[in-house]
Amino acid sequence: MEEKGSLKVSPGEAVGVVAAQSIGEPGTQMILRSFHAAGISSLITTKGLPRIIEIVDARKRPKFPMMHVVLEDSVAKKYESVRAIWRKIEEVKVSSVLRSFSEDLRSQTMTLELDREKLASYEITAHQVASKLEKREATEVSQDDNIIRVKIKSKDMKSARTAFVHIRNASIIGVAGITKALVQQDEAGVFFITTAGSNIADVMMIDGVDKWHIYSNDIFEVMRVYGIEAARTLIAHELYETMSDEGFTVSFRHPSLVADTMTYTGSIKSIGRHGVAGEKESVFARAAYEETVKHFTNAGVFGEKDMLKGVAENILIGKQIGVGTGMVRLAIKKDELKKVKAKE
Amino acid sequence: MLTVCLLPYAYELIPEHELVSASEAVKISKKFGVPIEKFPKILESDPQVAKLAAKPGQLIAIHREDPTGKYIYYRYVVRS
Structure with missing residues (x-):
């Protein structure tokens, strides 16, 4: 019991500085590489220092978003049913089953020639593609075996041109944003799916997916789907795991404090010029951090006040900082003092 | 081989959220010596807040559990 109490942080401890140093020092030793060996059955993810920078800068999307999807027990061991779920996850676009295409701007028609082999490998039919395109607004689709003609009813050539591009990028099956999905198997023979690209909300709705066992490395998406607290946990865990992977084990309190600081406003803020600092x-x-002149001019124009309560400003003016023993103030009870003096 | 157990899945990511009553909120604010408006914030539009149907001005207790131990964190609901 004594031991536990000694681990508590004492009042006035500069925890922020300790956290910054504990993360910053190993950071200088981390290897600056953004790629891991890219194999056939593994997906590229950002690792090491670039990943830490990505988290701390609060990028809207990670460079390589990925998901890890665990399936319900009833299907997780049957390869066929797992494969059926995988089909529903990986996004197939029109462009990935195309053999050739031609655009005619005058008649506003587009001719798509589908590749039979590619269609077979994705297990989709030309009819499926045609019916998917028919759902688009102001389009007329006619299908002849693997040739699809699309006529666009639009006023001008420019909108027809953009419509052509949209048609090539239209998705036929799968979840939007999932560029690649892989079926993998763990030691116990249980199948799971890893994906490149992240879309928690849509994958969650697929039958057979265990919606409580989805992992995504997209922090902003986690915030949208699960809330700010989940995003905070993910930030702390990602920072901690990324550092552990490189062989630097830090106390969990440090990434945890960083995550708290980034999320205390209810949304994710970056550490740095545009965020916390x-x-x-x-x-x-x-002004001591960055863009000194800008801050002083603005403060002058708007008549800002500085209460000198933080650390940086007190160092700057040469006052004692309010950290540790510097936090303690002495106060004298004047009445008591008078009594003492009277006695003397 | 992938270290599956290390990935924080959805159910591990979301700590339990609990609505704090107004009388309890006063006690908490006294305990920390900070008015509840100065507590860390959570947006009204947050999915977990929507689940609890909490209104701006209310306090939410979050029961966190991590390698450092179990503790309660508080967030003040603000308009988004």
Whole structure:
């Protein structure tokens, strides 16, 4: 019991500085590489320092979004049913089953010649493609075996041209945003699916997918689907795991504190000029970091006040900082003092 | 081989959210010596807040569990 109490952080401890150093120091030793050996059955993900920068900068999308989907027990061991789910996940676009295509802007028609082998490999028929395209607005589709003619009813050539591009990028089957999906098997013979691209909300709705066992590395998407607390947990875990992978084990409190700081406003803020550091209350603290002149001019124009409560501004003016023993203030009870003096 | 157990899945990511009553919120605010408006925020549009049907101005207790232990974190609901 004594031991547990000694691990508690004492009041006034500069936890932020300790966290920054604990993450920053190993960061200098981390190898600056963004790729892992790319094999056939593994997907590329960002690792090491680039991944940490990606998290801390709060990028809207990770460079290589990925998902890890676990299936319900009833289907997880049957390869055929797992494959059927995989079909529903991987997105197949019109362009990936095309053999050739031609566009006629004058008559506003597009002729698509589908590749039979590619169609067979994705297990889709030309009819499926045609019926999918028919659902689009202001289009007329006629199908003849593997030739599909699409007529667009639009006023001008420009919108017809954009419609042609949209048709080639239209998805036939699968979940939007999932560019690749792989079926993998663990030691126990249980199948699971890893994907390149992330779309939690849509994958969750597929039958046979265990909706509580989805992992995604897209922090903003996790925030949209599960909420800010889930995003916070993910930030802390990703920072911790990325560092552990490189062989640097830090105490979990440090990434945890970073994650708390990034999410305390209810949405994800980056650490740095446009986020936490740029929104500090103190003018001096902001000016000491980056864009000094900008902050001083703005403060001058708007008559900002600096309460000198933080660390940076107190160092700047040469005052004692409010950290550790510097936090303690002495106060004298004047009445008591008078009593003491009277006695003397 | 992939280290499956290390990935935080959805059910591990979302800690339990609980609505705090107004009287309890006063006690908590006294305990920390901070008015509840200055607590970390959570948006009204947040899926977990929507689930609890919490209104702006209310306090939410989050029961977190991580390698450092079990603890309760509080967030103040704000308009998004």
